[in-house]
Amino acid sequence: MQESSHYSKSKAASKSSNTSTPTNTQKPKSSSKKTSKTATPVLLALPDGELEEADDTDVYTTKLGGKPIWLQPDQPPSSSICRCDICHEWMYLVFQGYVPLPKSAFHRVLYLWICNRRSCMRKPGSFKVLRSHLVDPQYLKAQRKKEEEKRKQEAKKLEQQQKAANMFGAGQGFQLGDLWGADKGFSSSKPFGTPTFGAPKKQDIKETSTAEPTLAERLSQLHLQDTPSTTSAVPATVPTIDDPVDASLLPKFDAQYLYIAEENLNQYENLGMDVQKYKKYLDMEAELLEMDQLASEGGEVWVGEAYEKQQLPRGVDKQFKRFMERIECEPSQCARYDWGGAPLLYHQQDIAAGKCKSCGGRRTFEFQLMPNVLSLLPTAEYAARNTNEPTPAQNKKALLDSWNVGMEFGTVLVFVCERDCHPGDIEQVSYVEEAAFVQYEMD
Amino acid sequence: MADSATAGTRGRGGFGRGRGGRGGRGGRGRGRREEKNEWVPVTKLGRLVKAGKIKSMEEIYLFSLPIKEYQIVDYFLPKLKDEVMKIMPVQKQTRAGQRTRFKAFVVIGDSDGHVGLGVKCSKEVATAIRGAIILAKLSVIPVRRGYWGTALGDPHTVPCKVTGKCGSALCRLVPAPRGTGIVAAPTPKKVLQLAGITDCYTTSRGSTRTLGNFVKATFAAIGNTYGFLTPDLWEETEFTKAPFQEHTDFLSQKQRK
Numbered sequence: 001m002q003e004s005s006h007y008s009k010s011k012a013a014s015k016s017s018n019t020s021t022p023t024n025t026q027k028p029k030s031s032s033k034k035t036s037k038t039a040t041p042v043l044l045a046l047p048d049g050e051l052e053e054a055d056d057t058d059v060y061t062t063k064l065g066g067k068p069i070w071l072q073p074d075q076p077p078s079s080s081i082c083r084c085d086i087c088h089e090w091m092y093l094v095f096q097g098y099v100p101l102p103k104s105a106f107h108r109v110l111y112l113w114i115c116n117r118r119s120c121m122r123k124p125g126s127f128k129v130l131r132s133h134l135v136d137p138q139y140l141k142a143q144r145k146k147e148e149e150k151r152k153q154e155a156k157k158l159e160q161q162q163k164a165a166n167m168f169g170a171g172q173g174f175q176l177g178d179l180w181g182a183d184k185g186f187s188s189s190k191p192f193g194t195p196t197f198g199a200p201k202k203q204d205i206k207e208t209s210t211a212e213p214t215l216a217e218r219l220s221q222l223h224l225q226d227t228p229s230t231t232s233a234v235p236a237t238v239p240t241i242d243d244p245v246d247a248s249l250l251p252k253f254d255a256q257y258l259y260i261a262e263e264n265l266n267q268y269e270n271l272g273m274d275v276q277k278y279k280k281y282l283d284m285e286a287e288l289l290e291m292d293q294l295a296s297e298g299g300e301v302w303v304g305e306a307y308e309k310q311q312l313p314r315g316v317d318k319q320f321k322r323f324m325e326r327i328e329c330e331p332s333q334c335a336r337y338d339w340g341g342a343p344l345l346y347h348q349q350d351i352a353a354g355k356c357k358s359c360g361g362r363r364t365f366e367f368q369l370m371p372n373v374l375s376l377l378p379t380a381e382y383a384a385r386n387t388n389e390p391t392p393a394q395n396k397k398a399l400l401d402s403w404n405v406g407m408e409f410g411t412v413l414v415f416v417c418e419r420d421c422h423p424g425d426i427e428q429v430s431y432v433e434e435a436a437f438v439q440y441e442m443d
Numbered sequence: 444m445a446d447s448a449t450a451g452t453r454g455r456g457g458f459g460r461g462r463g464g465r466g467g468r469g470g471r472g473r474g475r476r477e478e479k480n481e482w483v484p485v486t487k488l489g490r491l492v493k494a495g496k497i498k499s500m501e502e503i504y505l506f507s508l509p510i511k512e513y514q515i516v517d518y519f520l521p522k523l524k525d526e527v528m529k530i531m532p533v534q535k536q537t538r539a540g541q542r543t544r545f546k547a548f549v550v551i552g553d554s555d556g557h558v559g560l561g562v563k564c565s566k567e568v569a570t571a572i573r574g575a576i577i578l579a580k581l582s583v584i585p586v587r588r589g590y591w592g593t594a595l596g597d598p599h600t601v602p603c604k605v606t607g608k609c610g611s612a613l614c615r616l617v618p619a620p621r622g623t624g625i626v627a628a629p630t631p632k633k634v635l636q637l638a639g640i641t642d643c644y645t646t647s648r649g650s651t652r653t654l655g656n657f658v659k660a661t662f663a664a665i666g667n668t669y670g671f672l673t674p675d676l677w678e679e680t681e682f683t684k685a686p687f688q689e690h691t692d693f694l695s696q697k698q699r700k
Contacts, residue, residue: 305531
């Protein structure tokens with residue numbers, strides 16, 4: 001009954017069910033076409049058991065809760081990142097993830113803090129994201145070597161082409177740009193009529209040779225030290241951190257490991273419902289198509305029925321329905337990672353990502369936190385513990401409200417700088433605050 | 444698309460693409476595929492229900508909290524029985540000819556005070572049925588039952604005359620004495636049976652051939668049973684003293700000039 005490729009867009013396939021259309025309002029760059037080979041699937045973070053406090057020392061672990069581990073342990077960020085802007089209390093670390101980007105020489109870690117007070121919810125300042133960079137010397141060396149080699153090869157090719165051009169007797173000075181404006185100066189036979197190296201490649205070389213120096217330049221200015229700098233002096237372009245946070249003072253939840261897996265949408269079946277009971281109706285499907293409306297069983301006639309848009313219950317909109325169906329394939333997912341992809345919205349809403357605070361560039365989506373986190377972390381218990389209020393049992397509504405404590409969200413979308421900027425000295429660890437866009441439940 | 448679930452797994456460590464084997468010290472690997480039927484709540488109410496903080500559906504009804512997850516209803520009312528009333532093809536005229544979809548009507552109830560009605564259109568019968576069942580669960584409503592005569596035994600009929608209307612179809616439910624059974628057309632009779640109403644007279648008006656509207660009218664009428672304010676639901680009034688009684692001492696004094 002179910003097609004193997006649920007995301008096939010062919011309308012002609014009458015078997016494709018309504019629920020298998022792309023679940024995001026904007027077409028996601030990666031995960032909508034499952035047949036595309038270059039599409040990168042969304043990565044899911046699934047809970048994977050407890051992390052003991054004694055083992056919670058590795059900066060490369062992706063985890064929920066626990067205490068924040070810094071890339072440079074003696075250079076923590078300012079404590080303002082761990083304080084809620086509204087109530088000025090300490091926030092809880094909810095997520096820490098090691099998220100290096102491909103082709104980047106930096107160790108990269110993301111931290112997400114959330115205030116555990118219900119009164120701070122639905123206001124800006126209670127969700128904070130920090131991105132931390134630290135350059136990785138070996139990776140950097142390997143990258144530089146690769147680039148050096150590439151450059152040498154390209155320079156060699158360029159030389160060869162120059163020689164070839166001169167051999168063809170082109171009177172003018174050799175200019176890359178004039179290659180295909182060949183009518184201008186050359187004879188009727190185009191010197192590169194059958195270009196040995198291919199025209200597009202020339203363009204590439206030209207571009208890379210101009211783009212390269214900036215990166216290579218930058219990296220060549222780097223000098224590698226064997227020991228990390230122990231001074232806390234930071235260059236003037238980056239604000240000095242005068243109130244470094246002491247991680248041992250922060251309140252924390254018990255940590256849990258997160259296991260990373262790719263999203264697998266193959267189990268997008270009947271979503272748990274046993275449709276075999278209705279076999280009678282399923283078999284009737286073909287007959288129903290030709291059924292004469294007036295001849296029905298039971299002697300009753302249903303007339304005047306037309307297509308009816310389904311009435312969604314209060315508080316549910318189409319996007320929420322898609323959200324639920326998408327995560328039903330993997331209900332325990334805690335986070336979805338898709339650098340540059342489209343987020344899975346909790347309900348239909350326009351997202352304003354804003355600009356990067358440190359470099360002014362655009363922001364792009366990186367990952368989002370899912371509601372299962374609230375079921376895993378003991379947010380309500382910790383919040384109730386902190387307020388020390390006796391639960392009033394007389395008024396039922398007050399009782400219900402007494403359970404509505406702690407942090408709440410539908411999903412948290414994290415947007416980061418598109419260019420992955422690194423303020424300050426390249427060798428130093430850097431901290432940049434990124435944006436968290438929170439979608440709450442409606443109603 | 445052909446990769447299995449294990450091909451893309453990264454284990455513990457980072458989300459980073461293109462960097463293998465960094466990070467993820469410690470402990471156990473993941474023994475994958477535990478029970479997938481575990482419900483993971485996505486809404487506030489769902490989390491409260493799963494944690495057991497809410498004891499019954501009635502508490503949700505009391506505060507009119509919107510129910511967005513059908514598993515909440517499954518949790519409180521495990522004995523719900525669903526019944527597909529009708530599946531019919533509906534057609535839409537497009538430039539490329541007719542487009543046929545299936546419309547499914549599903550009624551769900553536990554024959555003891557809760558009913559739900561769901562209607563869903565879809566290109567496939569299975570999807571329509573599944574969607575209609577979910578919508579029916581999300582629309583479950585409590586039914587108030589009462590007595591025709593003396594309040595002896597369990598309530599068996601509607602507490603008063605109630606009516607519901609949808610389109611031009613109107614359905615009126617009238618209390619009936621015990622043993623009458625449900626006096627109604629076959630289609631609304633099913634709805635009333637699943638609601639747990641044992642005896643009832645019905646009257647209908649309007650185009651009852653549009654059975655879709657007729658069923659919705661009956662459902663609306665059943666829903667109105669709890670919307671009707673009867674004297675036993677009046678609040679106890681605190682009687683204050685009448686002014687003459689309250690100031691009787693002052694009044695008994697002779698009037699001064």
